[in-house]
Amino acid sequence: MAPEIDIIDPNVYERGGIPHEQFTWLRDNDPVHWHHDLNDGVPGFWAVTRHEDVVTVSRNSQLYSSHVRTSMYEEFTDDEVLLYGMMMLFQDPPDHTKNRSKVNRGFTPRMIKQLEGHIRDICNELIDDVVERGEACFVEDIAAHLPAYVICELLGAPVEDRQKICDWSNHIIGFADPELAGAKEKAKVFAGELMEYAAQLAHERLAEPRDDIASTLLKPDESGERLSIEEFQLFLLMLIIAGHETTRNGSVGGMLAFFENPDQWAKLKADRSLLRTAPDEIVRWTSPINLFRRTATADTELGGKQIRAGDKVVIFYGSANRDERVIEDPFTFDISRDPNPHIGFGGGGAHFCLGTHLARLELNVLFDTILERMPDIEPVGEPRRLRSNFVNGVKEMRVRFTPSTPLGTKAAALSRG
Template sequence: MGIDIITPELYETRGFPDDDFRRLRRESPIHWYEDPAQGAPGFWAVTRYDDVVHVSRHPELFSSHARTSMFTELAEDDIALYQLMMLFMDPPQHTRQRMFVNRGFTPRMIKQLEEHIREVAHRLIDEVVTRGECCFVRDIAAPFPLYVICELIGAPMEDREKIFEWSNALVGADDPDYSTSPEDAREVSIQVLEYAHKLAAHRREHPGDDIATSLLEPDSDGKRLSSDEFAMFILLLLIAGNETTRNGASGGMLAFFQHPDQWQRLAGNRALLRTTADEIVRWVSPVNLFRRTALKDTEIRGQRIHAGDKVVIFYSSANRDEDIFADPYTFDIGRDPNPHIGFGGGGPHFCLGTHLARLELNVLFELLLDRMPDIRPAGEARRLRSNFINGIKEMPVRFAPSEPLSRTCFI
């Protein structure tokens, strides 16, 4: 068909290739795609909403564990390492680990974080507000969820820059500004795991009021997460817990710049904050794709899929599906209902941090309306070179200078 939906450089220069995916949904929704990368296998591109949901909800057919959920083809040693992470497990192993970590991410637990999240956002705004300009990604969108995660896991705040660098390397392996090779990402993963083991030992000795401590406690049957399981979850949290909000915030701000009527609409009706976060996540789709491996011969939409085939589900495309969303190419902060799958297509891997991400986005945009109501672009946004994360790595902004609210160090 002459369509390229996978080369990372295209996402950097063009953003998400909407026209190509619109054509695939219409003409070839289950499309065999020959990967242009040398030595990479071809794959089935699944681009329509109902089919992405189907693949997501049938792990007995489409495995996250067989060769992990990552699009990139990994070496066998790397596969063995990543298969220890919950993201790359299938039931029943995934079910067991998910039960352990769910207790730290209930709506009630997340609600308790709201004041801290608000304080983090205020502090970040305080640090730039007198200047009248900043990089929205570097100064606000990127550190915001990172500092919240540091609080969640009980990591010392002096470690935040190191954790920030790790996060960039883990998701930016295709971008030369962040990393130079998959080997770099593997080395960073090992550093994170070593850090997590030390954190676990410290929290066992000195329990705190944080999710790390909660995860290390035995369940009702007296069972515990092992040190390796805990470490792999911390690695996952630094990726998933950081990137969704980081790129939702920066992509959402860019969407408001491109649709200023929606910014004015939100400013005039704060009740729309209730639906804004979900429309941002639908519109941005911070995670573009995940991979599955077919465990047995099956069919999707009448197309035969063979055991062992690589199957790639595209959330960004599904969130534009004309059969599901009225006016899918309209950024509408009042969209309700909004059955987007920016947090996953259901099934065992539905995003654990959904409530946290919504709360973070709601708080951030509420405070930006309060304190930077005239925020506007001051240059071109630079996108991440990645087919995995729909990310922005640089976005200069301007706003009317004002005084910080407080000199108190919140974080």
């Protein structure tokens, strides 16, 4: 018998995380499912749940547009769509291709590899702040700060701006959770503050360029192309939302996965070479970003269903990453999984995650540092999940570990300049 299908209500995710039982039924019985929206006046949508179909949609920007009504599940006004359409995340080729080429140079594997020492210092600094206590909130004390600190490092932003970046990201993404922002209007205010900050940073870097990604993006490349102030503002908004939330929730979800699968933590302790494959399995398992929206630009067929031009099409990574047709034994968390055909960084095509190399490096270094400094880390009580259908987030997860002495990482890093 078919279960009651509700894979979009944020309350579903707050109560139990990704509704895998429903997704499994959909993949087996109705992989392109017409899902009536729960809110009055908001259109229903096609829920795409199989790996193959998610990849098909992801790789065909001409037929499944990120630009027409943005790539967010929420419905926006025409004016909002026009504004947000300037952001790379909400563009289709050729505009997306042109803008992506401007920022790619800041995120090559070679550029990201240069950050490894800084990321290790940041991880040690965060652990220094809690290690004497023997207990912490893994979300607030460690996971939430790591990507914000790394983004500050990328931009060359002052250390004192780290908390602002954390707060902006939390409130912009968490507008559906009453504990965080409480309303879309507040989220817009925080986004506005972030845009003002980005403009100020851009003017500073144009006046006095530095050895950071902000300066790299704002100076002309070989063909004379560079980001305008407005494009830089929107890029920074995207970087803080995408770069902060994916790594934050991947870190927390990964730690939770290790708590629930202690054999894998023991396996990683015994063989650190598994840090090469572990980040991808963490991203597959947690699917930090649950969904994105596309809009059909023409009548077509997908999964045996007739899709009409203008239809809302929602692709679910959390489902695709557990698809038995593509991933062997998908409900087993296996940090040695290789190859790992997950699509936690996107299903390919134009919008494959720009920060893939950075996310892998952050997860690699974080868990390496935890293994080194708090190997007996364990949970205290149940985690509390975020009320969101967009990010698979945990907002509180208490942990304990054997207390130890700080390394003084912050002072050492400052002394090196």
